[in-house]
Amino acid sequence: QTKATALNDIQQNTVKGQTWDLFKKLVEERLPDEVTIEVSHGEALYDQKTMVQALQLGALQFISPVVGVYSGTFPKLSVLVLPYLMPSPEAIKEVMEDPELGGALFDDMRAKGIEPLGVWLNGPRDIGRTGSKPVLVPEDVKGLKIRVPPGRNYVDTFKLLGANVTTMSWGEVPTALRQGVIDAVEPVPHAWAASHMYETAKQITRTEYIWDFYIVATNKAWWDGLDPKVRDTLKAAMAEATKWNWENTAEENREARATMTAGGATIHELTPEQRKAWVTAVKPLWDTLGTELVGKDVMAKLIEITDKYR
Amino acid sequence: MDKLLTKIEDALMLIGMLGALTVGTAQVVMRYVFNTGFVWSEIALVTLTILAALVGGSRAAAEGIHIRITVLTERLPAPVQRYANTLAMTIALAYSLFMAYAAFLYVQFLHMTGMVSVEAHIPTWIIFSIAPLTMALFSIRYIQRIPHAWRGDEVAKVEFID
Amino acid sequence: MTIAFLFASFAVLLLVGTPVAVALGGSVVLASLWSGALPVPIIGQKLYANLDHFTLMAVPFFFLAAALMETGGIVRHLVALANMLVGRFRGGLGMTAVLTCMFFAAISGSSPATVAAVGAIMIPALTKHGYPTNYAIGVVTTAGGLGILIPPSIPLILYGFVTETSIPKLFMAGILPGLLYGAMLMLMARFLARKLAVAPPEFMSAAEKARAVRLAVPALMLPVFLVIGIYGFPAFSLGGMTFEGGAIFTPTEAALLCATAALLIGVLIYRQTTLRSLVSTVLTVTPRVGMVFWIVTNAVLFGFFLAQQGVPTALANWLVSMDMPVWAFLLLVNLILIVAGMFLDGVPMILMFMPVLFPAAKALGVDPIHFGIMVVVNIELGLLTPPVGLNLFVASTISGVPLARVIVAVLPWACVTLTMLILTTYLPIISTFLPSLMVD
Ligand code: NA
Ligand code: NA
Numbered sequence: 001q002t003k004a005t006a007l008n009d010i011q012q013n014t015v016k017g018q019t020w021d022l023f024k025k026l027v028e029e030r031l032p033d034e035v036t037i038e039v040s041h042g043e044a045l046y047d048q049k050t051m052v053q054a055l056q057l058g059a060l061q062f063i064s065p066v067v068g069v070y071s072g073t074f075p076k077l078s079v080l081v082l083p084y085l086m087p088s089p090e091a092i093k094e095v096m097e098d099p100e101l102g103g104a105l106f107d108d109m110r111a112k113g114i115e116p117l118g119v120w121l122n123g124p125r126d127i128g129r130t131g132s133k134p135v136l137v138p139e140d141v142k143g144l145k146i147r148v149p150p151g152r153n154y155v156d157t158f159k160l161l162g163a164n165v166t167t168m169s170w171g172e173v174p175t176a177l178r179q180g181v182i183d184a185v186e187p188v189p190h191a192w193a194a195s196h197m198y199e200t201a202k203q204i205t206r207t208e209y210i211w212d213f214y215i216v217a218t219n220k221a222w223w224d225g226l227d228p229k230v231r232d233t234l235k236a237a238m239a240e241a242t243k244w245n246w247e248n249t250a251e252e253n254r255e256a257r258a259t260m261t262a263g264g265a266t267i268h269e270l271t272p273e274q275r276k277a278w279v280t281a282v283k284p285l286w287d288t289l290g291t292e293l294v295g296k297d298v299m300a301k302l303i304e305i306t307d308k309y310r
Numbered sequence: 311m312d313k314l315l316t317k318i319e320d321a322l323m324l325i326g327m328l329g330a331l332t333v334g335t336a337q338v339v340m341r342y343v344f345n346t347g348f349v350w351s352e353i354a355l356v357t358l359t360i361l362a363a364l365v366g367g368s369r370a371a372a373e374g375i376h377i378r379i380t381v382l383t384e385r386l387p388a389p390v391q392r393y394a395n396t397l398a399m400t401i402a403l404a405y406s407l408f409m410a411y412a413a414f415l416y417v418q419f420l421h422m423t424g425m426v427s428v429e430a431h432i433p434t435w436i437i438f439s440i441a442p443l444t445m446a447l448f449s450i451r452y453i454q455r456i457p458h459a460w461r462g463d464e465v466a467k468v469e470f471i472d
Numbered sequence: 473m474t475i476a477f478l479f480a481s482f483a484v485l486l487l488v489g490t491p492v493a494v495a496l497g498g499s500v501v502l503a504s505l506w507s508g509a510l511p512v513p514i515i516g517q518k519l520y521a522n523l524d525h526f527t528l529m530a531v532p533f534f535f536l537a538a539a540l541m542e543t544g545g546i547v548r549h550l551v552a553l554a555n556m557l558v559g560r561f562r563g564g565l566g567m568t569a570v571l572t573c574m575f576f577a578a579i580s581g582s583s584p585a586t587v588a589a590v591g592a593i594m595i596p597a598l599t600k601h602g603y604p605t606n607y608a609i610g611v612v613t614t615a616g617g618l619g620i621l622i623p624p625s626i627p628l629i630l631y632g633f634v635t636e637t638s639i640p641k642l643f644m645a646g647i648l649p650g651l652l653y654g655a656m657l658m659l660m661a662r663f664l665a666r667k668l669a670v671a672p673p674e675f676m677s678a679a680e681k682a683r684a685v686r687l688a689v690p691a692l693m694l695p696v697f698l699v700i701g702i703y704g705f706p707a708f709s710l711g712g713m714t715f716e717g718g719a720i721f722t723p724t725e726a727a728l729l730c731a732t733a734a735l736l737i738g739v740l741i742y743r744q745t746t747l748r749s750l751v752s753t754v755l756t757v758t759p760r761v762g763m764v765f766w767i768v769t770n771a772v773l774f775g776f777f778l779a780q781q782g783v784p785t786a787l788a789n790w791l792v793s794m795d796m797p798v799w800a801f802l803l804l805v806n807l808i809l810i811v812a813g814m815f816l817d818g819v820p821m822i823l824m825f826m827p828v829l830f831p832a833a834k835a836l837g838v839d840p841i842h843f844g845i846m847v848v849v850n851i852e853l854g855l856l857t858p859p860v861g862l863n864l865f866v867a868s869t870i871s872g873v874p875l876a877r878v879i880v881a882v883l884p885w886a887c888v889t890l891t892m893l894i895l896t897t898y899l900p901i902i903s904t905f906l907p908s909l910m911v912d
Contacts, residue, residue: 012831013831038782042634042823042826044779044823045776045779047521053419053423054514054517056419057513057517058511059510059511059514072426072434073426075426145341150428151428152428164345165349166349167349167352169527171525171527171629172629174633176722178639179702179719179722181721181725195636196632323755324755326758327758330533331536331728331732334533334725338720338725356525359533360520360523360524360765362532363765364765364766366760366761367759367762367765368762375869376493376763377865378489379486379487379859380489380875381876382487394489398488398489401494402490402494405497409516413520414516415516417516
């Protein structure tokens with residue numbers, strides 16, 4: 001009997017939480033005597049700053065954080081979340097399946113004891129602000145007090161656009177926003193809805209400036225030590241859960257937008273010209289930050305692939 | 311030795327608390343008055359405060375202000391109280407040593423993985439070193455206290471007078 | 473089995489007189505080595521990581537602010553003012569202590585910080601005016617709990633976060649129970665003062681009164697500054713100049729600004745703070761902060777071990793499986809949280825129990841806001857119950873009174889907290905009335 005703990009670092013009633021529950025169900029149906037999976041929802045065990053290390057040390061068997069959480073240990077991964085680089089989930093899929101791109105990044109992870117199992121979807125990041133004037137063009141960000149997650153891809157983007165960037169802890173953000181300590185935030189739709197921040201920052205724009213996703217991973221030593229038959233069953237269950245995850249994320253974010261509109265928020269769409277202005281404004285980062293992270297050649301390849309989906 | 315240790319603790323507590331106070335206040339002023347700020351201010355503030363607090367914890371061990379439940383041991387006859395006190399201090403020492411070791415293992419692991427703080431761009435093993443180093447300080451403080459406990463001049467705190 | 477071993481070793485360590493923090497962490501280490509549940513480096517990781525939260529930083533700086541307020545002469549002038557205001561009433565200073573806690577609660581989001589700040593001021597003031605030490609400690613330790621009921625509140629923020637409940641509404645919901653709790657504590661303050669036959673304070677002449685008010689004005693600037701800082705200055709437009717309003721700092725940052733402002737007032741206005749007194753204040757306060765942080769990190773480690781062993785989830789699942797009416801469900805939730813509160817701090821309590829208890833409560837039709845306030849009152853009670861009660865520890869440290877006596881001193885006052893828990897549990901309207909007035 002193998003007992004494994006999976007950490008779902010957000011709420012259970014999200015698509016990610018339900019994907020973990022599905023994975024557990026599938027595994028325990030197929031390997032009733034061999035494997036039990038405990039899914040720990042929320043941050044009672046480990047938080048964003050500690051879960052990767054807990055996985056590496058074997059205290060956890062499965063994690064699924066956003067890309068940024070890995071970037072302390074694997075800085076190159078930040079390239080996948082450069083602004084406006086990945087236009088859609090399909091682009092993410094092709095990049096991650098490319099042996100020179102996703103494959104090379106995954107090899108880095110394996111070298112440090114982490115076995116990547118797949119990619120789950122989070123959503124496109126949308127900027128929303130308090131007051132009555134929405135953020136529609138890059139100039140609207142100038143002087144705006146905006147909170148972003150720690151990570152150069154986020155911070156450098158808004159610094160480039162002239163915003164007053166802060167990375168205060170997520171726990172402080174709803175209060176800080178309500179009180180006016182900050183003016184704007186930029187999470188994905190389901191996080192917007194769950195945190196109720198649309199009640200305060202009512203002008204939300206579908207900037208979709210980063211398509212955020214999760215990397216599901218396991219402890220490599222534990223995984224390699226499993227009975228091959230068990231491992232294959234786990235792999236198959238993971239593939240099924242992943243398929244379900246991809247099918248349901250768009251719906252989750254659509255529902256979240258509906259909740260926000262019903263709750264009094266206004267959601268603005270970008271015109272093609274406005275979107276173009278955003279891409280032009282942040283593109284310099286592809287050269288500076290992107291090249292610094294992975295080099296010219298890899299960056300060129302990344303742009304070549306993602307261009308197909310633009 | 312004791313004097314030097316006290317001086318080091320004093321310096322670290324002052325640097326930590328006043329440094330954190332300065333960084334935190336500056337961050338608010340920069341954000342509100344000058345509409346700018348540092349991304350690293352939060353991690354600097356937290357790190358300095360934890361440093362000050364854990365060094366303060368070591369001083370608290372030296373001064374005997376860590377909260378204990380003495381209801382039972384107070385009722386023991388004086389010579390037995392001595393043994394109980396020595397035992398309690400020895401356990402505290404053993405725990406501090408174990409934590410120093412566990413934290414050292416973690417720092418070693420962080421060093422190996424090469425993890426870097428995203429906000430401050432410095433290796434996280436440097437930040438985490440606060441843990442084993444302050445646990446070593448705790449250990450020294452408890453080593454100093456054990457002979458006192460054994461001799462019996464380690465008494466329960468003086469009652470507050472109404 | 474591992475859990476039985478954990479609690480047994482905790483009890484033994486506690487009773488032989490090891491520091492509470494060591495008993496908490498030591499029992500985890502023993503249980504972990506015994507069962508092989510955790511890799512050793514993870515224990516080392518937790519030691520630092522448990523403290524690595526920005527919101528926790530409010531505690532040390534409210535400690536420091538309180539001490540600087542004392543060395544800077546701010547406290548002396550505030551107490552003189554309070555004394556002037558309540559001079560005629562028996563038990564008036566006791567009631568002032570409650571009022572001061574309510575006021576401080578509106579600034580701080582943390583209960584131990586409220587106890588530290590108000591306790592440093594009011595405990596000496598009360599004993600100086602003839603109140604028994606037990607009374608002084610009891611009132612401040614208990615009323616300090618208001619820190620997390622009256623907004624802003626760290627536990628309410630976390631609860632809102634974990635359960636996806638609107639934080640503004642939760643803050644609004646905390647106001648009425650906070651006022652009610654404050655009023656009940658004031659009644660208790662008056663009742664106990666009469667019972668103890670505390671003498672009314674001495675008569676003050678009109679000139680003395682005027683002097684007290686005049687001297688307290690700069691001291692009163694501090695709270696005004698903090699309230700503006702947290703809640704924002706009203707927006708205005710004057711001629712061509714417009715000011716957008718908005719707050720200046722978060723509740724956590726308020727602790728820092730409070731300390732800085734107390735320092736500046738002490739140096740520039742009352743001219744009592746010098747470099748030497750600043751240094752000695754920091755060196756007195758930091759070991760106390762160290763005591764609190766050392767307990768916090770070990771208490772969180774203890775809670776983590778319980779969570780890692782699946783205890784809270786199992787307990788909550790059992791409760792959910794019982795299939796009972798709402799009143800019985802709420803009663804059992806309270807019982808579980810009271811027992812958990814003996815050992816756990818508020819943050820781990822919310823993180824560990826809410827993922828299972830909250831959906832169950834919701835399914836039974838319990839209002840999420842009502843449930844949140846009930847959980848927070850439970851956390852307040854947990855701050856007052858041994859063996860691990862942070863308010864008790866802070867009160868013991870700042871007053872120098874042994875823990876056992878602090879526990880005895882708090883007993884009559886904790887009855888008010890228990891009454892408050894019953895009221896918030898079975899009268900949801902207290903919590904839901906104000907938020908229901910809010911426009912969506
Ligand atoms: Na409060
Ligand atoms: Na307690």
